[in-house]
Amino acid sequence: MGGESKQTSTTQSQTQPWLEAQPALKNILTQLQGGLNNTGVTSAENGALNTIVQNANNAAAKYAPAVDNYATTLLGGGGATAQSGNINDAYQAYLKATQPLASNTNYDPRTTPGFSDTIAALTSDITNATNGQFAAAGRDLSGYNQQALGRGIAQGVAPTIMAQYNQNVQNQQGAAKDLYNAGNTTAGIQTGLTQQDLANRGQGVTAAGAATDAANTGANATLAAEAQRRGIPVQALGLLAQIGIPIAGLGSQSNGTTTQTNQMSGVQQFMGITGGLSQLFGGSGGGAAGGIGTAANMIKFISDRNAKEDIEEVGALHDGTPVYRYRYKGQPGFQIGLMAQDVEQYAPEAVGKIGEFKAVDYKLATERAVRKVA
Structure with missing residues (x-):
């Protein structure tokens, strides 16, 4: 059991903290744009790289045979x-x-x-x-x-x-x-x-x-x-971007529309429904296990272990049925109640299903505990 909700909002903002500096900023951006054509390897850099390669090849041709002979001899x-x-x-x-x-x-x-x-x-x-x-x-x-x-x-x-x-x-x-x-x-x-x-x-x-x-x-x-031939242009572009992009964003104006979709699990939907029923019937509890007034006699509560997390046993009813502290998945508040898997062992008539989860009729589930006290 699941569903979704959508929310759409339109925002518009305008900032001009550097209004007086706009001419200077535009001048800087213009110069940066001119520098985009000069990010390649210069002739001096290219000549230096070629010299390094030539010297390395000469050294290899000159010394490699001697080193190889030395290694072979050893x-x-x-x-x-x-x-x-x-x-x-x-x-x-x-x-x-x-x-x-x-x-x-x-x-x-x-x-x-x-x-x-x-x-x-x-x-x-x-x-x-x-x-x-x-x-x-x-x-x-x-x-x-x-x-x-x-x-x-x-x-x-x-x-x-x-x-x-x-x-x-x-x-x-x-x-x-x-x-x-x-x-x-x-x-x-x-x-x-x-x-x-x-x-x-x-x-x-x-x-x-x-x-x-x-x-x-x-x-x-x-x-x-x-690697240098490839890296020099990229480094130059990176430096220009680091300078240009922040400047270009100064004094900008933005308009936009955002749409937000919220996906709700079956447990979350049920929590919303039962919360509404609680208000309808005058109950004080806001959650499924917190009670919803007279509506508690009309519906069963989701008590499926699979719908809960952070489960810890805190006690037991008079008939020995364990009582747990837990949170419904996706909900921040802790609840105290029973587990449907425990109840169906002795009172299967008290267990039903709401969507994909097992639910418990708390009145039927606690009859045995009441008789123990009596």
Whole structure:
């Protein structure tokens, strides 16, 4: 259930707060109108934009290939591991030269190159000296001669043998240590090169973006320049409009006719009808739930939950029927009453329909509560 009402009014107004300034304002507007022909891009602006585009294209042609090559090189590792083979070859050569001594556990001085010649020379010197002494005394080749010779050789050779043995041990351990350090150094260098290779590749990813930007420099400059070519006239027109439109509106005169159509819902129409009935029958309530005097015995009240909003339960009748506070949709005032959906559960005869909404005969709906009190 719905309807509408229309209201038409004609208004006319005239304002002349700037009457004395009208000649000056018209002069300003005339000048603004003349400026409409000068909102395009000037020759100087056009030349500057063309220069920007040309410079950008030159820069792209000059630097983009170098940037692209740099990015490609970095993405390939930047040559960080190019010397890896040479470093490994050097280590292998060092290993080959050091390995025999580093892995030798035979410390016998007699296996030392040149050691036998040293011992032989030392033994010969001791023999000659000892035998010479006994020969001078006429006792050469005697038992004492042999005993003294043996003792002299032992005393003279033993320190040399011991020293050479210790030197062999020291040399072997030193070589093993040097080989170990060389291995660690080589591994560290190789690891560093690998890490640098990875770092270069990571920088290559960033440089690839820079290479793309460099290649797009000319195109981006062209787009920016064209945006300026489009934007300059629009900005100029906007400035003229900001100045001209307010001035043009000063001292204006307006006439007009307005028509207003109000669409009313079924609830609003019913509220109007019941309000009229309330006045007709002398009631004091202005709303559907507020009572309309003796008219309450003639009609049912719209109590459909679907016609209401802001619904809150505030109490109950003596028979337990809930009582609510609510507003009819589209109406500002709050009402207190029942819900048709509750009443029809125990007194369907008290519920009817007004248009699309359910309505309640409050006398029939409250009979049960009255009997409870009685």
